[in-house]
Amino acid sequence: MAHLFTVQALLAATGGRAEAVTGDAIGSISIDSRELGPDALFVAIKGDRFDGHDFVETALKNGAVAALVSEGRSEGPGRIVVPDALQGLRDIAIASRERSRAVIVGVTGSVGKTTTKEAIRMVFEAAGQTHASIKSFNNHWGVPLMLARMPEATQFGVFEMGMNAPDEIRPLSQLVRPHIAVITNVAAAHLEAFGSLEGIAAAKAEIFEGLEPGGTAVLNADHPQLQVLLDAAAVAGVANVITYGFGRGCDWQIVDVQSAADHSFATVLHGNDRHALALAVPGRHMLANAVAAMAVGYIAGVEPDVALRALAGFGAQPGRGQRLVFGPSDKPLVLTDESYNANTASMGAALDVFTEQKAPGGRKVLILGDMLELGEQGPALHASLKNAVIGSGAERIYLVGTGMAALAEALGAGRVTAHATTTADIADIVLGDLAYGDAVMIKGSNGVGLSGIVEKIRSKFSGP
Known part of the structure; x- marks a missing residue:
């Protein structure tokens, strides 16, 4: 495999210094010490939950050629030291784009x-x-x-x-x-x-x-x-x-x-x-x-x-409209996974698609989660989904999140099967209700965690 950069090219791009780096070429670049490609450079960036500097030794043990680290944060052989690792990554990106x-x-x-x-x-x-x-x-x-x-x-x-x-x-x-x-x-x-x-x-x-x-x-x-x-x-x-x-x-x-x-x-x-x-x-x-x-x-x-x-081979991506079919061919459970993100436009588009979906031998089931980061307009925008939800032909409607309270009120108790604040509160209720033959769509912002329900459905209905 052709290398991405020589170590010397990385030093020139970042202005860094090499501390006992023995390799001379980089074939891949990663920020995850568990997922290192051939001849990897591990970049120790600091994220919201983890600091890559805590995993430098792990990355080197896992086969990284070198680790790009911030000055004063990690010492020892195999390091390329720069003032700031994230800026170092940007400098490498600039060099890549330039050439x-x-x-x-x-x-x-x-x-x-x-x-x-x-x-x-x-x-x-x-x-x-x-x-x-x-x-x-x-x-x-x-x-x-x-x-x-x-x-x-x-x-x-x-x-x-x-x-x-x-x-x-x-x-x-x-x-x-x-x-x-x-x-x-x-x-x-x-x-x-x-x-x-x-x-x-x-x-x-x-x-x-x-x-x-x-x-x-x-x-x-x-x-x-x-x-x-x-x-x-x-x-x-x-x-x-x-x-x-x-x-x-x-x-x-x-x-x-x-x-x-x-x-x-x-x-x-x-x-x-x-x-x-x-x-x-x-x-x-x-x-x-x-x-x-x-x-x-x-x-x-x-x-x-x-x-x-x-x-002609274009299809929806996981969490973005991917269609999954489980069970017997004559009466499968059909799941549309829209669990990655949601706003009013994508909700409307997904509900339009679900309107055309037929249940193979059961019911049409909607599981909708909050659309996050809508500010003061949130309640009104959630409630505005009412007509699209009704028009979808869903026979069972599950709502998840505090924002969905506005839609629950707009729909009325007679139409909402269940409404819970969190995914954990409703997952078992949903799993107990679903059956082969149902057509299910799950849609919500990623932060609501509806992907967890997707995985539970996979586990229960995909068979041994």
């Missing part, structure tokens, strides 16, 4: 950024050597880690950028320096920190400030804050703006939509061309994510036919 000749894409948005990133990755992988962010490594340490891991020979790079507050996207974009910046949409996510959807849009638009000269912005047009993004792009000097969505006038317009429980189809209009898009996953929002990937691929030189073939 790269890849087409680089940055993706942000209130909803769908991870799924869109994965769709773009699939399109690019059909055309050349591709490097993409894993999981949701999209914050102040995840983005530099993903950038630092990018091989020099990469032809296409895709990086996800997330935020919880203003001024967080800007430094990430300035680090990644994308040629193409994608904003999937603007919705009421982390509303508590921004106060308004316009504030969220302005924060998403920070991605334009890292866009390379001559770069292109790719924007979902299906939200009221589009003009905020267009104005911000103009202020940032972005000359090339491409739109996609379901509305008339989009550069990449989605029409003739057909969606069922396990697939979706649409026609995509681009200029004078018409493209037949077929996905093995349901939902209008999934079609939009896929069309974003088509647009990005086209800008990067990937022909639409290549993109369409790649996207």
Whole structure:
């Protein structure tokens, strides 16, 4: 396997000093002492719960070539010492980006950024050597880690950028320096920190400030804050703006939509061309994510036919709409796992998909958890889900979290099967009620912990 950096290149990038480092090449970079790739550099960053400096010896014993540590925090052989390990990781990321000749894409948005990133990755992988962010490594340490891991020979790079507050996207974009910046949409996510959807849009638009000269912005047009993004792009000097969505006038317009429980189809209009898009996953929002990937691929030189073939295998990610089937083929339990995140836009999209879902031989069951970080508007936004929940056809409705009290009140006691403050309080009740033949959807913010119920369902219904 080709190495990422020589030790000398790391020292040049970080200005660090090597303390008895015996290896001469780094093949991988990790912040987890338990998950070390070949010829690994372990970076001892300090997180919210753990300090990597406490695991340096473990990493070296587990085979790391060296550990990047902050001055005064860890002593002994095998260290590369820098003033601050996180800044050292950023310096490596800067060096990785500086040497790269890849087409680089940055993706942000209130909803769908991870799924869109994965769709773009699939399109690019059909055309050349591709490097993409894993999981949701999209914050102040995840983005530099993903950038630092990018091989020099990469032809296409895709990086996800997330935020919880203003001024967080800007430094990430300035680090990644994308040629193409994608904003999937603007919705009421982390509303508590921004106060308004316009504030969220302005924060998403920070991605334009890292866009390379001559770069292109790719924007979902299906939200009221589009003009905020267009104005911000103009202020940032972005000359090339491409739109996609379901509305008339989009550069990449989605029409003739057909969606069922396990697939979706649409026609995509681009200029004078018409493209037949077929996905093995349901939902209008999934079609939009896929069309974003088509647009990005086209800008990067990937022909639409290549993109369409790649996207035929596009599916939802774990916790983001993944469909799981357990039990006998004639009467399975069908679980839609949306446990990773939730806001009003993603809740609406997920409930639309669940409306089309048929129970194989039982009931339709909804398990919904709080949408977090909505601030003073939280109760009203939770209550606003009422019509979509009723319209989904759910026969059993379980609600989890204090925010869901507003939805419970809006629905009325006759419609709510059970409401509990925590996942732990309701998990056994849900498990005791489910049966083969049921169609279940679980949706909530990650902090609610609904993934625990997903795992319990897996354990109970997947069989020996």
